[in-house]
Amino acid sequence: MRPQLGASGLANPREAQVRELAVPGPFRWTQITRNPGHVYASHRAHVGIAKLACETCHGDVATWTTPPTEPVQQLLHMSACLDCHRRRGASTWCGTCHR
Ligand code: HEC
Ligand code: HEC
Numbered sequence: 001m002r003p004q005l006g007a008s009g010l011a012n013p014r015e016a017q018v019r020e021l022a023v024p025g026p027f028r029w030t031q032i033t034r035n036p037g038h039v040y041a042s043h044r045a046h047v048g049i050a051k052l053a054c055e056t057c058h059g060d061v062a063t064w065t066t067p068p069t070e071p072v073q074q075l076l077h078m079s080a081c082l083d084c085h086r087r088r089g090a091s092t093w094c095g096t097c098h099r
């Protein structure tokens with residue numbers, strides 16, 4: 001199913017539901033894509049410093065109409081991390097990702 005735009009071309013009809021869930025506290029979600037505890041993967045390094053777009057790692061989330069029900073596998077393999085780190089000249093030292 002493709003995401004539906006309203007007649008205005010702006011709001012998704014479910015926007016109100018999302019806004020309601022986001023108030024009053026932090027947005028609630030159940031994290032299902034999670035690396036083991038010995039791995040350190042920082043969004044700050046990737047999004048804040050390296051300026052990577054979310055889709056680079058997560059896929060074309062904007063076209064999804066439901067949350068993922070199983071882990072996004074490409075984010076959970078050391079070889080996927082290393083492939084990109086090599087391509088982009090980021091560190092491949094073990095201690096970069098393992099604490
Ligand atoms: C370099 C790759 C990379 C980029 C770019 C990235 N992420 Fe992630 N993201 C990850 C990894 C790896 C995890 C798993 C984190 C963990 O192990 O705790 C994750 C987990 C998440 C989760 C939890 C997902 C779940 O299935 O439970 C959310 C939500 C998320 N990221 C949002 C974002 C958003 C929003 C952006 C863009 C602003 C973004 N990410 C950019 C790699 C990335
Ligand atoms: C699509 C490319 C890409 C993927 C996939 C990716 N990374 Fe990165 N990562 C980068 C880049 C580029 C940087 C360098 C950021 C900078 O300039 O310091 C980086 C930096 C980091 C840093 C910070 C390094 C430092 O010196 O502070 C950590 C930690 C890290 N990545 C862990 C991971 C882990 C763990 C995964 C897999 C779950 C992963 N990355 C997947 C591109 C990627």
Ligand code: HEC
Pocket residue numbers: 035036039075076077078079081082085091092093094095096097098
């Ligand atoms: C760019 C990030 C990154 C770097 C650098 C990295 N790893 Fe990993 N490593 C991961 C991630 C993510 C996992 C968890 C997923 C998996 O097991 O593939 C992992 C898992 C592991 C595991 C557990 C495998 C298992 O079967 O449970 C070992 C052992 C390991 N790494 C050793 C190393 C060594 C040794 C180095 C240096 C030569 C290294 N890693 C460098 C990201 C990285």
